[in-house]
Amino acid sequence: MTFRILVVEDDPLVAMMLEGYLDALDLQTVGCVESVDSALARIRDGEFDAAILDVHLASGETSGAVALALRAAGLPFIVTTGSGASDDVAYVGAPLLTKPFSLQSLE
Numbered sequence: 602m603t604f605r606i607l608v609v610e611d612d613p614l615v616a617m618m619l620e621g622y623l624d625a626l627d628l629q630t631v632g633c634v635e636s637v638d639s640a641l642a643r644i645r646d647g648e649f650d651a652a653i654l655d656v657h658l659a660s661g662e663t664s665g666a667v668a669l670a671l672r673a674a675g676l677p678f679i680v681t682t683g684s685g686a687s688d689d690v691a692y693v694g695a696p697l698l699t700k701p702f703s704l705q706s707l708e
Contacts, residue, residue: 607652608633609640609667610681611659615700619653622704636660640667644674656682656692665691679707 606628610616616633623630631649634640636658643649644667652671654664664680668691671678680692683700698706 603627603629604651605629605631605649607631607640607643607649609635609652609658609664610655611635612655615655615681619707622707625704626708637662637664637666640664641670644670644676647674649676651676652678654678654680656680656689657684663689665689668692668695 606623608616608619608623608630610619610633620630620633632643634643637660640652640654652667654667654671656663658664668678668680668689672691677695679696679698681698681700681702
C-alpha cells in the first residue's frame, strides 16, 4: 500500500520540492493546495493518509483550521514554517519542520 500525502503549501517552488522529496521517499503526493478552503474540501473528500501543512499561506491565512480538521478526521500531519513555530494550539504536538529543510529532515 502506498502512503498518500496531501501538501498544503502556497509557494510553488516549495510544493515542487516537497513532491520530489515525497517521491524519493516512495510516498505518493495526492495533491498540492494553496488555501484553507481547498484543503478543507480535500479533507472532506478523503483519499489521503497524512498531510504536510505550511503555517502561513499567501492569502494571509494560517492553516490552523486545516490542522483542526485533520485532527478531527484522525489524520496525522507535519507542520512547516519559515517564520518559526506558531503558538496556535491547532499545531501542538505535530512534528515541525523549519524552512529550509532537507530530504533527511522530512524523512
